[in-house]
Amino acid sequence: RKEVEQDPGPFNVPEGATVAFNCTYSNSASQSFFWYRQDCRKEPKLLMSVYSSGNEDGRFTAQLNRASQYISLLIRDSKLSDSATYLCVVNSSYGGATNKLIFGTGTLLAVQP
């Protein structure tokens, strides 16, 4: 079983739609969580960190459920420019020195005009 699992998609949605991505992680000792965005043939860029209380940044809302080991990302009023791959990311340091990131395979979002 992969350490971080997400639906690869693609998700094809019209402009203005609300879309939700889900992700599960296997190690209950994981301590920090992120969503990264990756455009085609580009590097990943941090979209937002995910906190236990849930957090929002404009049209983006991230939630974490530690009991279910589940992370979500909600995008409201989607724009054409939101088309990208969204990577669910878990920090696997488990209190150690290395903050190496464990990435899911990514979910491809295509927003249609």
Add this chain to the structure above:
Amino acid sequence: DTGVSQDPRHKITKRGQNVTFRCDPISEHNRLYWYRQTLGQGPEFLTYFQNEAQLEKSRLLSDRFSAERPKGSFSTLEIQRTEQGDSAMYLCASSRTQGLQETQYFGPGTRLLVL
């Protein structure tokens, strides 16, 4: 731009040749990571430096791979006797020690194709 630079951006080589990639992190960042990404997958951790010390290496990093960060600034990743399975995007990321919520900033990557 994140400020992390990588060189070259693309490399085509023949099987059996050696290749070396360079990463220049953001100047005040003491941590440097190398990841590898293949098509349809997320990046996978390869190795990590804190200043000049290489503190962790993934099992993915075979003996043909070596990484250095001699003065705690730029880093190099060398692949000896390349194989077709080494074809991938090699990503470098840097960060500053900030506990668990530290942000890793990625460079544009070096895309390697082994023929």
